[in-house]
Amino acid sequence: MIQSIRQALLIGGVAWQVVVAGALLVSGGRIPRSVLLICLLVAVLALAGSFDVLPGWVALLAVYSSLYAYYYVAVELNSPFLFAVLWLQNLWWVLPAFVLRGWASIATSAVLLPALCLAELWMHPGWAADVPRSATVTGVGMTIASLIARRSLVRYATFVEKSAADAVRARHRLAALRKAALESAEDRRILHDTVINTLGSVAAGRGAVSARDLVRERCRSDVARVESRWAQRPTHAPVLNVDKWSVRYGVQVHYSGTPPEVLVTVLPEAALQALDGAVGELVQNAAKHSGMTDVGVDAHVDEKQVTVTVHDGGVGFDGNIEPGRGLATSVLARARDAGIDASIMTAPGQGVDARLRWQRPEHAELDPPETATSLADAVEERLGWVWTAAVTAVGVLIESANHPGRLTLAYPALALVAVGAGLAWSARLWPGWARALVVVYLVLAAPACFVLAFGGVDFGQSSVIPWQAIAVTPTLILLRSNLHSRAGFWWAAAAVTTAVVVTTVVLQYHAQPAAPVVVVGAMPPLFVVTFWYVVIGVVRSLADRGQEAARAATQARAESEAEMAIARGRRELIDGGLAKALELLRSIADGSRDPHASRVQQECSAHESYLRHTTLLDARMLWLGPWVIRAFAEARARGIQLVFRGGEGVDAESADSAAALGALVLGAIAATPPGKSLSVSLYGGPKTDQLIIVGDGVREADLSHLPTGDGWSHGMQRLSEQILIEVAWPCVDAHPQ
Structure with a gap:
């Protein structure tokens, strides 16, 4: 820059x-x-x-x-x-x-x-008497103004460079996540080639499963290979582990609401760990001080926030939380550092109710971030105010030094500038018609400033050296950079040009020697305004760069968070289902269970279906992916067999669209009786994408609200014991057929 x-x-x-x-x-x-x-x-x-x-x-x-x-x-x-x-x-x-x-x-x-x-x-x-004095005052003023301008521009350039560096870091992080996703894909392939295929074979009773010894050897081999592969991955402690807390603190922890597996798919890692630590501290505090043997933990997730409440029903206290103690540091401070809103409500004899609330970024109540464009506007306006103040102050000093005790026409010119600056400053809060009047004032003041400043040197009859030729420039700059009126700027420029031409012609007609000086005097304002346009052009180009960098960083962070949520949720779902599947295969391998027994085959079928669908979850579903993972966790917690079929590259339009579709799927799961099955399918088309839900025994009354939107369509019908729900929405890109 x-x-x-x-x-x-x-x-x-x-x-x-x-x-x-x-x-x-x-x-x-x-x-x-x-x-x-x-x-x-x-x-x-x-x-x-x-x-x-x-x-x-x-x-x-x-x-x-x-x-x-x-x-x-x-x-x-x-x-x-x-x-x-x-x-x-x-x-x-x-x-x-x-x-x-x-x-x-x-x-x-x-x-x-x-x-x-x-x-x-x-x-x-x-x-x-003229040249050194004017040159000194003007030189000092120009030097100070240029140093202030450079400082503002350098700070702005630093901000833009920081935005660009943030974008690079975000893209590097996204690249690292995608590299890790490739390794995770190999894990899923191994899982498919071993455990999932073996479970499917046992469930179908086909092929080599007719020989029990071969089946047991195959199960033993698959368990060993998968455990060896999974042992190389970093382990993640489960969150909101109520069994661990019950054993450690000697109280019975009752968990209700959204399963912990769902929280893993929604919360970022830092918030997840902070939430787990804060709830653990609240459970420990209840075990120590409440006098109760039961503690309740409830979690609730919706499209706007995650809320976890802890209640002990004990003796309570006066609500005074001492700094440095457990509740202050391990609950309130820990939650605050992770962006979680924490509150503790209590009174003597009324127990302790603690609420931890984490808002999704799109719904968080935050101040709007300072963007490159808004900062560019601030820099441009600040430079405009600095230049106007410098020209006015230096002009008064020059005029008072060169013409002491004399009221020249340069003072009215500077007064017009000062009044214009005051009006422009106040117009920031005025309605549009009032701002328009200020623009008209500055357009008329521009040629008047030029003529009056020239009148300050008796229109060339006396020494022209003290002529404040750039006194007109603040009116043009205020129009362009502070009132952002391009039309007003060009009208003012045309008016000043007309004043220059008319003044030159009049002086030339009267054979005045100052006529060429008028033309030379028009060059400094032209130089200043042209240079101003160059500076503002550089600032705006940096703003575009900064805005693009911020947009890229935001997009990369959003994709990173989405991919992390999908990967983390899929890992939790796979690990949860895999543990039970490996336990089943071990029991077959050691001979304690018969692979030919119908109950064993049914269990193998259920585990095979669950693992197959969770491993095939498309990582490109940045918007719908977390909701699908939540659906699997909710279905598993309710004892519902969920079958998911995802179309290649099919996804929602935005986070809001995904929330509407996700809420529909979760509502269908909530309306399905335990033990029943539910099928969720995504299909991509050239113009619209479709979500189709088919379920057994789904209570239709619980699904009265279907998502709507511009270009959306939906329908619901009952076919015997099954219900069919169809939702279509405009797709962003065409999908493979």
């Missing part, structure tokens, strides 16, 4: 050499060729510096060295040439802040500014 601004400044320096040369040509008298050669040399050096052919400081020294030569050949105080040279010096005080770094830029300005003023005094003692 700084490089782009430096390049723009150096190219602007090239253009200003053309202005200096043109002003020299119209100033009259003998034209020293040496000055034209200096203009050409400085232009070449500045151009080379802008493209990094030469270091920027070489061009910087070349420009300031040329000023000594220009001042030496300048004769007339009111000539267009001297006026152009003075504004070259004024505007280029911005350059050190963007060419040099840190204290070097401040030191350079601190040395060059008095050196130039001393040189002016030595070469032209008669100018002491």
